[in-house]
Amino acid sequence: MRRSWRPFPVRDYWHIVANVDSAEVHPLTVYPFAIRGRRVNLREVDGRDTAAAMRWARDPEFFRFLLVPPPATEHEERGFLERIAAEARQRPRFQYHVGIEDGGSGELVGMVRLGVVSVDDREGDLGYGLRRDARGRGLATEAVSMMLVFGFAELGLHRIFATHHPDNSASERLLARVGMTREGVLREHRIVAGAWRDSVLSAILDHELLDVRRPPVVGA
Numbered sequence: 001m002r003r004s005w006r007p008f009p010v011r012d013y014w015h016i017v018a019n020v021d022s023a024e025v026h027p028l029t030v031y032p033f034a035i036r037g038r039r040v041n042l043r044e045v046d047g048r049d050t051a052a053a054m055r056w057a058r059d060p061e062f063f064r065f066l067l068v069p070p071p072a073t074e075h076e077e078r079g080f081l082e083r084i085a086a087e088a089r090q091r092p093r094f095q096y097h098v099g100i101e102d103g104g105s106g107e108l109v110g111m112v113r114l115g116v117v118s119v120d121d122r123e124g125d126l127g128y129g130l131r132r133d134a135r136g137r138g139l140a141t142e143a144v145s146m147m148l149v150f151g152f153a154e155l156g157l158h159r160i161f162a163t164h165h166p167d168n169s170a171s172e173r174l175l176a177r178v179g180m181t182r183e184g185v186l187r188e189h190r191i192v193a194g195a196w197r198d199s200v201l202s203a204i205l206d207h208e209l210l211d212v213r214r215p216p217v218v219g220a
Contacts, residue, residue: 028092028116028155037103037146040139042112045099046085050078052108056131065165066129067192096150100143102134109134112143114151114160122158124151135170145178152206161203175202179209 035042045053056062057077063070071077084097097113110130117123126147130140151157163186164171172182180202188196 041101163199
């Protein structure tokens with residue numbers, strides 16, 4: 001059955017493709033990655049962002065639905081960010097794990113990740129997290145929308161999926177807003193803190209994101 005509602009207007013984010021600011025672009029690789037949005041900016045992160053990252057890393061609520069535990073120390077968080085920075089320099093690049101900046105304040109308030117799961121099948125996976133005091137303003141929705149457009153328009157992906165904890169209703173609403181379809185429940189597919197955990201699976205296809213087609217070139 002076709003939806004009776006229109007998905008989140010991702011067509012509003014086609015402008016970001018022109019705003020990809022990179023010294024190097026080739027198949028699967030954009031580095032450094034920087035996209036300017038209306039309310040958020042996405043950019044590379046590294047160890048210099050440790051202090052900002054610790055503002056959410058110290059919050060147990062941030063990790064309530066995640067598959068990973070919080071860092072035990074600031075040193076551990078710095079190491080995590082440095083590993084992300086090293087991944088970003090790999091060729092080809094399979095992970096876009098980038099920071100979410102509040103466009104108004106310039107503060108780093110979270111992270112969003114797009115990974116290339118299969119080159120042959122043109123499939124990617126998506127994850128995100130936002131500092132608790134930055135939620136409720138649509139920042140995560142915009143960041144996810146920007147990454148979906150980037151994944152389809154720039155990386156040529158066909159399918160992007162995301163999973164979330166069955167009790168994470170905020171993520172469920174966000175994924176629906178950006179046009180993802182709930183596909184089902186992955187039963188006991190992860191062990192978290194010694195216990196099996198289900199995950200809800202949602203996904204979107206390139207042509208579903210863009211019942212919206214890319215705007216035509218003027219004069220073409």
